Amino acid sequence: SQTIHQWPATLVQPVGSPLSLECTVEGTSNPNLYWYRQAAGRGLQLLFYSVGIGQISSEVPQNLSASRPQDRQFILSSKKLLLSDSGFYLCAWSAPRTGGPNSPLHFGNGTRLTVT
């Protein structure tokens, strides 16, 4: 069966420090991978998605970047954190679209990031 792992679960970082959140998926190949941010009262915001190694898409300008160095690994990074980067970050995967109905998202447990 497929599983998704996301770590760390919580993180407290000072302003200006770098960030690296990691997400890995097991039990599936060539998944679509996603990073979301969940803000209180503001729902889920899609930050990045990837359909393959080295392929990252984002339309939300921000202080964050994403990378996919391996098929089932997705990393969210920042060179210098801002206070506004605080939030709850969720990684998710879905099966690649093959012309049929869209497959649902499967979420990790999330990372609570506090920038101080």
Next chain:
Amino acid sequence: AQRVTQPEKLLSVFKGAPVELKCNYSYSGSPELFWYVQYSRQRLQLLLRHISRESIKGFTADLNKGETSFHLKKPFAQEEDSAMYYCAPPNNAGNMLTFGGGTRLMVKP
């Protein structure tokens, strides 16, 4: 632009009362919509999808193209239904789509 909206941030009902969580969409073409749920201290997970036309934990959701809605309904709410519910568009990687704002359901004893 394709969009999904959930007009209610909070819905509070008593146990045994009917529940309807609203979701409206603006789409061109045939939408494929989902409902996700996040219980306390659990990960966000799929509740149901409209193409399957199934009932999960007593919840159903019917796509109403005339009203462009995909409301989530349950005839008799249970305390364990208390959670955050998100209506979601398809996760087509060709579109950068964001979930609805979510509705927190509180079922009181």
